[in-house]
Amino acid sequence: xxxxxxxxxxxxxRPDEPSRVDGGRxxxxxxxxxxxxxxxxxxxxxxxxxxxxxxxxGGAGAARWMRVCRLADLTEGEPRRVVVVGDERDAYTVTxxxxxxxxxxxxKGEGVTALSAVCPHLGCSIDLNADKKSFFCPCHTSRFxxxxxxxxGPSPRDMDPxxxxxxxxxxxxxxxxxxxxxxxxxxxx
Amino acid sequence: MKLGDWLxxxxxxxxxxxxxxxxxxxxxxxxxxxxxxxxxxxxxxVAVTGVLMMxxxxxxxxxxxxxxxxxxxxxxxxxVVRGLHQFGAQAAIVLxxxxxxxxxxxxxYRKPREVTYWLSLALVGVIVVAALTGNxxxxxxxxxxxxxxxxxIIGTVPVVxxxxxxxxxxxxxxxxxxxxxxxxxxxxxxxxxxGGIAAKHVWLSRKxxxxxxxxxxxxxSDRYFPTQAARDVIVALGALGVIVALTWMKHGAPLDxxxxxxxxxxxxxxxxxxxxYEMRKPFPGKLELIxxxxxxxxxxxxxxxxxxxxxxxxxxxxxxxxxxxxVGLFGLAAGVLTFASMRTDAADAAFGKAVAKAExxxxxxxxxxxxxxxxEGALAMLRNHPExxxxxxFEQHCAxxxxxxxxxxxxxxxxxxxxxxxxxxxxxKRVMEEPDHDTLFGKTxxxxxxxxxxxxxxxxxxxxxxxxMKPEDLEAITDFLAAQAQGKKGEGMPGEKLVSQxxxxxxxxxxxxxxxDTLGPxxxxxxxxxxxxxxxxxPGSGAAYPKGAMDPKLEGHMPAFKEKLSEKDRRLLxxxxxxxxxx
Ligand code: FES
Numbered sequence: 001x002x003x004x005x006x007x008x009x010x011x012x013x014r015p016d017e018p019s020r021v022d023g024g025r026x027x028x029x030x031x032x033x034x035x036x037x038x039x040x041x042x043x044x045x046x047x048x049x050x051x052x053x054x055x056x057x058g059g060a061g062a063a064r065w066m067r068v069c070r071l072a073d074l075t076e077g078e079p080r081r082v083v084v085v086g087d088e089r090d091a092y093t094v095t096x097x098x099x100x101x102x103x104x105x106x107x108k109g110e111g112v113t114a115l116s117a118v119c120p121h122l123g124c125s126i127d128l129n130a131d132k133k134s135f136f137c138p139c140h141t142s143r144f145x146x147x148x149x150x151x152x153g154p155s156p157r158d159m160d161p162x163x164x165x166x167x168x169x170x171x172x173x174x175x176x177x178x179x180x181x182x183x184x185x186x187x188x189x
Numbered sequence: 190m191k192l193g194d195w196l197x198x199x200x201x202x203x204x205x206x207x208x209x210x211x212x213x214x215x216x217x218x219x220x221x222x223x224x225x226x227x228x229x230x231x232x233x234x235v236a237v238t239g240v241l242m243m244x245x246x247x248x249x250x251x252x253x254x255x256x257x258x259x260x261x262x263x264x265x266x267x268x269v270v271r272g273l274h275q276f277g278a279q280a281a282i283v284l285x286x287x288x289x290x291x292x293x294x295x296x297x298y299r300k301p302r303e304v305t306y307w308l309s310l311a312l313v314g315v316i317v318v319a320a321l322t323g324n325x326x327x328x329x330x331x332x333x334x335x336x337x338x339x340x341x342i343i344g345t346v347p348v349v350x351x352x353x354x355x356x357x358x359x360x361x362x363x364x365x366x367x368x369x370x371x372x373x374x375x376x377x378x379x380x381x382x383x384g385g386i387a388a389k390h391v392w393l394s395r396k397x398x399x400x401x402x403x404x405x406x407x408x409x410s411d412r413y414f415p416t417q418a419a420r421d422v423i424v425a426l427g428a429l430g431v432i433v434a435l436t437w438m439k440h441g442a443p444l445d446x447x448x449x450x451x452x453x454x455x456x457x458x459x460x461x462x463x464x465x466y467e468m469r470k471p472f473p474g475k476l477e478l479i480x481x482x483x484x485x486x487x488x489x490x491x492x493x494x495x496x497x498x499x500x501x502x503x504x505x506x507x508x509x510x511x512x513x514x515x516v517g518l519f520g521l522a523a524g525v526l527t528f529a530s531m532r533t534d535a536a537d538a539a540f541g542k543a544v545a546k547a548e549x550x551x552x553x554x555x556x557x558x559x560x561x562x563x564x565e566g567a568l569a570m571l572r573n574h575p576e577x578x579x580x581x582x583f584e585q586h587c588a589x590x591x592x593x594x595x596x597x598x599x600x601x602x603x604x605x606x607x608x609x610x611x612x613x614x615x616x617x618k619r620v621m622e623e624p625d626h627d628t629l630f631g632k633t634x635x636x637x638x639x640x641x642x643x644x645x646x647x648x649x650x651x652x653x654x655x656x657x658m659k660p661e662d663l664e665a666i667t668d669f670l671a672a673q674a675q676g677k678k679g680e681g682m683p684g685e686k687l688v689s690q691x692x693x694x695x696x697x698x699x700x701x702x703x704x705x706d707t708l709g710p711x712x713x714x715x716x717x718x719x720x721x722x723x724x725x726x727x728p729g730s731g732a733a734y735p736k737g738a739m740d741p742k743l744e745g746h747m748p749a750f751k752e753k754l755s756e757k758d759r760r761l762l763x764x765x766x767x768x769x770x771x772x
Contacts, residue, residue: 094561
């Protein structure tokens, strides 16, 4: 089969039809190819899905008590905006003492109520009206009562309340963020 | 009209599928042809897992390690993906070498397949470079020091070396830019190159068909699908099995402590480069280039020109033996050198110790990182954590004279008391029995200052007057001292009275001593945190040792660290030493 150069003669035509027919084995081999291919693909796809699927854990649910101000700094019945400072966790990086957001605090007797300043519509920052009788959002003009009830505008729900406690004269808030744009109140991790 | 027809009219996909399905393998299907296909399968695995990791990885000197540790520890299945990627890459190197080796043995590189063969050589080369650019991306000790050495070697290449090194590092030293460049190479440039080469290689392989094993095979042929395809799948699954098993056993891929340019890390290359590493050893100084550049260059050159040399009519292995022998020798030498390198390291106890230390550091880093890494990066996290920082401080400032557990000067080089167990009863007892032992005060300026309580002095006259301390007194005193080390005052303990009677001729108790000129240290609060801190701050403050202890005549005495270390660091050290009292 070899010429002077030790090279196979050129195969002018690639045989179209196989010279050997495997007969009954052919079907079995096809199944093997399919199963083997599927197994191989599975070894890639399963970890991929596991890795990319949104994970249920993400810090949601757990209380994060943050000290925000002193009770004595608040005036009875008058909402006051305070910033929340705490450790910010961004995937693998934890940065100490970051500005995490702001909240509205109102003192009522010995108790304090807290409302998130993040608008439930699309997340703008809620402000107090000049007459101090209601809250409004500057982005799409949602209006809320001082208790946080949605009164006008596109906001799908009331302002988000936060749990507050007073410890030795210090106001502490369980700081949380919620999903925007939906009527349901759902915490984001 | 059916959707299939609609699509076929516009794309002609059916003809392509038919061509694939009906393709034939001239000479018949063989397992030997499956290595290349398995390599293809594995490269797909590596590519997909690589893209997956890109969804988490962050290439910068401060975030790279942290993001990888996050992937390894926090992202669900992240460690599996890492393992598949790394062991997949190593499997690709092995499969590539087998694929090329088979072609060489069978003479499949001969006319008309020279270019097909060259492309397969290039394929293996690019895979290896991809592995080399991939390893440092973790920015851990192993990856970092590997990069240092490799770019160092590149830098020694005449003429182009310096420029090449600069290009790779993106500057003079490894940092942010280095990672950005390696990342670009690893995720964009090399995969494109690899894909291009692989496509052309496969296309040419199909064009020429396999080199026939026997001339008689020319009349045989099989369908590619499923006859050859089944064989391909089986070998690919075998490779996958090994990759998955390794991933499982090693729990993903290794991740050492964060890259630390100031550390002494026992750097070794990955196993596929151990041969080159070992070969470098006998070539000193400038001759190193022979091992790092010249010999690998010659081997690659020989493999490249092989098709041009091999033109004999007969393609039998025996007839081509003279050409194959060098290739066999390369393989043999690589194997022997790799083995030799592993054996040298396995027999090297100091190396083993350094590796164990590095591994412990790595494990600790992962634990710390699980709590989150500060924005300054993982190295800062490790350095500032008390548990690692105090060890580093002790090593840097104390361990050249003092021994404490595993830390300390080389054996026998101690010039200050061994602090192992400092503050325990046993330690106090030893000082009272043999204060001038080499591991206590025998090598300090205080040698001869304190007599043994149990052994007579060397001077015969003094020995005649010597009475050994009664064991129960010794017991009481050491009980009192051990209580001091625990931070107790020990008032009213039997030992307290004994100390005030028997020790204060040279020592102080509550600052009181019979002779102000003596140098014995304060025993109230001995070996407690404040006592040790006072000693670290200023060994002549009087709070531990009296002023006279800092007399310049007492050469080689402990220096004061008040000006040299921050208070936080000094406190860290004092607490670290005091922990010995609990051992
Ligand atoms: S974001 Fe507040 S109203 Fe739209």
